[in-house]
Amino acid sequence: MTRVPSSIPLGRHLVAFRMVVVIGAAVLLGACGSSSGSVEADASVVGDLSGTPEGLPAHSPSRFDFGAEASDARVAMWDIDVRPDGVGLPAGSGTVAEGEQVYMIHCIACHGPTGIEGPNDRLVNSEQWDAFPRSRAIGNYWPYATTLYDYVRKAMPQLTPGILTHDQVYSVIAYVLYLNEIITADAVMDARSLPQVVMPARDKFVMDDRLGGVGPIR
Amino acid sequence: MPGKEGSKLSRRAWITTTSGVIAAGLVRSQSDAIKLVAQEAPTAGPDPTKVPGRLVSEVGRRAAAEQPRRLIRAEALSSSSRTPLADLMGTITPADLHFERHHAGIPDIKFEDHELLVHGMVDRPMVFKMSDLMRYPQVSRTHFLECSGNGGGIYNRERMPSEITVQAIDGLLSTSEWTGVPVSTILREVGVRRGASWILAEGGDSAVMSRSVPLDKVMDDGMLAYGQNGERIRPGQGYPVRLFLPGYEGNTNVKWLRRIEVTDRPTHTRDETSKYTDPLGDGTVRQFSLMMDAKSVITFPSYPYVLPDRGWWEIQGLAWSGRGRITKVEVSTDGGRRWVTAALQGPVLPKATVRFRHLFEWDGSETIILSRATDETGYVQPTIEQLWDARGPATSYHQNHQRAWKIASGGEVTFGLGDLV
Numbered sequence A: 001m002t003r004v005p006s007s008i009p010l011g012r013h014l015v016a017f018r019m020v021v022v023i024g025a026a027v028l029l030g031a032c033g034s035s036s037g038s039v040e041a042d043a044s045v046v047g048d049l050s051g052t053p054e055g056l057p058a059h060s061p062s063r064f065d066f067g068a069e070a071s072d073a074r075v076a077m078w079d080i081d082v083r084p085d086g087v088g089l090p091a092g093s094g095t096v097a098e099g100e101q102v103y104m105i106h107c108i109a110c111h112g113p114t115g116i117e118g119p120n121d122r123l124v125n126s127e128q129w130d131a132f133p134r135s136r137a138i139g140n141y142w143p144y145a146t147t148l149y150d151y152v153r154k155a156m157p158q159l160t161p162g163i164l165t166h167d168q169v170y171s172v173i174a175y176v177l178y179l180n181e182i183i184t185a186d187a188v189m190d191a192r193s194l195p196q197v198v199m200p201a202r203d204k205f206v207m208d209d210r211l212g213g214v215g216p217i218r
Numbered sequence B: 001m002p003g004k005e006g007s008k009l010s011r012r013a014w015i016t017t018t019s020g021v022i023a024a025g026l027v028r029s030q031s032d033a034i035k036l037v038a039q040e041a042p043t044a045g046p047d048p049t050k051v052p053g054r055l056v057s058e059v060g061r062r063a064a065a066e067q068p069r070r071l072i073r074a075e076a077l078s079s080s081s082r083t084p085l086a087d088l089m090g091t092i093t094p095a096d097l098h099f100e101r102h103h104a105g106i107p108d109i110k111f112e113d114h115e116l117l118v119h120g121m122v123d124r125p126m127v128f129k130m131s132d133l134m135r136y137p138q139v140s141r142t143h144f145l146e147c148s149g150n151g152g153g154i155y156n157r158e159r160m161p162s163e164i165t166v167q168a169i170d171g172l173l174s175t176s177e178w179t180g181v182p183v184s185t186i187l188r189e190v191g192v193r194r195g196a197s198w199i200l201a202e203g204g205d206s207a208v209m210s211r212s213v214p215l216d217k218v219m220d221d222g223m224l225a226y227g228q229n230g231e232r233i234r235p236g237q238g239y240p241v242r243l244f245l246p247g248y249e250g251n252t253n254v255k256w257l258r259r260i261e262v263t264d265r266p267t268h269t270r271d272e273t274s275k276y277t278d279p280l281g282d283g284t285v286r287q288f289s290l291m292m293d294a295k296s297v298i299t300f301p302s303y304p305y306v307l308p309d310r311g312w313w314e315i316q317g318l319a320w321s322g323r324g325r326i327t328k329v330e331v332s333t334d335g336g337r338r339w340v341t342a343a344l345q346g347p348v349l350p351k352a353t354v355r356f357r358h359l360f361e362w363d364g365s366e367t368i369i370l371s372r373a374t375d376e377t378g379y380v381q382p383t384i385e386q387l388w389d390a391r392g393p394a395t396s397y398h399q400n401h402q403r404a405w406k407i408a409s410g411g412e413v414t415f416g417l418g419d420l421v
Helices: A011-036 A072-078 A096-106 A146-155 A166-179 B011-023 B030-040 B166-170 B183-190 B215-221 B384-391
Strands: A093-095 A188-190 A205-207 B079-082 B100-102 B115-120 B126-129 B139-146 B173-182 B198-203 B210-214 B223-228 B242-244 B257-263 B285-287 B295-300 B311-320 B326-332 B343-345 B354-362 B367-375 B404-407 B413-415
Touching: A072 B115, A093 A096, A093 A166, A096 A166, A146 A166, A166 A188, B115 B183, B126 B183, B139 B223, B166 B295, B173 B183, B173 B311, B183 B215, B183 B223, B183 B257, B198 B215, B210 B215, B242 B257, B295 B326, B295 B367, B311 B326, B311 B367, B326 B343, B326 B354, B354 B367
Parallel strands: A205 B285, B115 B257
Antiparallel strands: A093 A188, B079 B100, B115 B126, B139 B173, B173 B223, B198 B210, B198 B257, B223 B242, B295 B311, B311 B354, B326 B367, B343 B354, B367 B404, B404 B413
8 A cells, every 4th residue: 555665676586586497407407317317407497396486588578568557546446455554444434323224134144133143154252262262253353343344345245245335334343343342332433443443352363483394383 | 797697788798799609509598698798798888899989079078987076065155165085096186176165156257358456565556457467478387275274174172073085074175287477477567666575365256355475475486377287277266367376275375366466564354364363272363374284195095995805905195285395205004103104106396296105915904094294394294182282172274184094804994083082
């Protein structure tokens, strides 16, 4: 979303790719040369047993320019994701009361009268956990409230995705957050308030800390 | 075998196999002839050397008796179907048997209408039609694709199943030769700006399925794949184009790819927060656990196969690692006490399945067979106890622990991990 000046020189990557091709060929020689005596290294062979990504040919132009520049309008039309900092949230607002009406029309069939019954994903669980959750729902597992906007706008309702207005999306999110005991009945959700909602599970999430194949199993 | 009984003999088999013998005067009765036919013509169908065959066709088909099928989890918009691993040979999965995991069904997208928007922290936001993408220099690579939920059905301390197939356990795994354009080529076209570190990849299905992926990964070996096993990618695999990230969990390989946004942070979409994350049992939830750890499964013998007799059998299976090449697969035929190194069928490609084999003389007594893989990082496929200890009981992804099959004295093969834990 944020424009930052000056490009990363991607030539760095291309150089790395070419080196990998050469190394791959050398490995081929080492592995097969003694047994067959006839394998020749050929740096023009890409995708050989080294299996490494192939760089562009050395005589490639700096740009091919296949494809068209995307207009601002085109980007705006498709750029519909919403981030935890609120970037991407549209104008509009919604209330818990309005959200209940949206829920009873568009959501109840799959998620049940109180967001617990299903048959599809359980939405409501305000019971918190220490070691691990017995069931995972918005109130005890989702780390960011903004994800609700990103997901509902894109994918819900399942059979008629995209049917809800911005106000309806804000409203139904407000209602579901209310059912999860995260916001009060009089809260209003909009581009300013939604990113400020602190989800109970937020601090439980940690980046992958496996050890890249070495060390103990994690 | 059909055809061993006289009543099932076809008229043609009767005539063609007995006429010469009758003419020679060696057969004196119809029952003599039936006995002869039973010895000489084991099939009930016409002798294929005596009837003309079928003509050429525009599209081939499998032998009528060979009809491997995917295993469907549920008839639902968000569902999966599993590859019949025990029915397959080598490493390549026929495209029509590649596993499926859709979050809102398979969209109908026309090749000529599809567009990919690349924008965000770039110098030139661009939109590519398929004809544009296909004009860029192309690469082909063989890689596995595995759903990180694969194997979830057996990570259960209380109720370990025994009558379950390798397809039902681990069929969310397939291998293809993928063809497309490196993502790095396309990002070079748009000019990535300094400070960028992630991308958001977004699909054009009715879930608009989206995942955040580190920029380093897509620059390393990410591909915009439009080909699979020599043909254009199939609708169930993302036609006309998908993101392909070798070694990464299946869900990040976004199908029907319509948008890449270059960013400086992850977007935290639903499928990287409420799904595809791992509660570890210590109060934390592991997020962006994208790499698929090394794993192996024995595909033969496996449930519901019954070994008909003792003697020599070749144990076979598949091994793979998201971190590179498999360097070793070991097999145990005594419940894990002793391990022997299995043979690997080359070429052993990085981030691709390799078939392993171990010739085994079964003495007819009950035993449990296992396999464990090691990859080029030195990582050894863990036991289920190791995963339970490290991650607790509540994870539902990345269950790459060793599998086991029990061979009963009668030859019946069942899933045997429950007997070991």
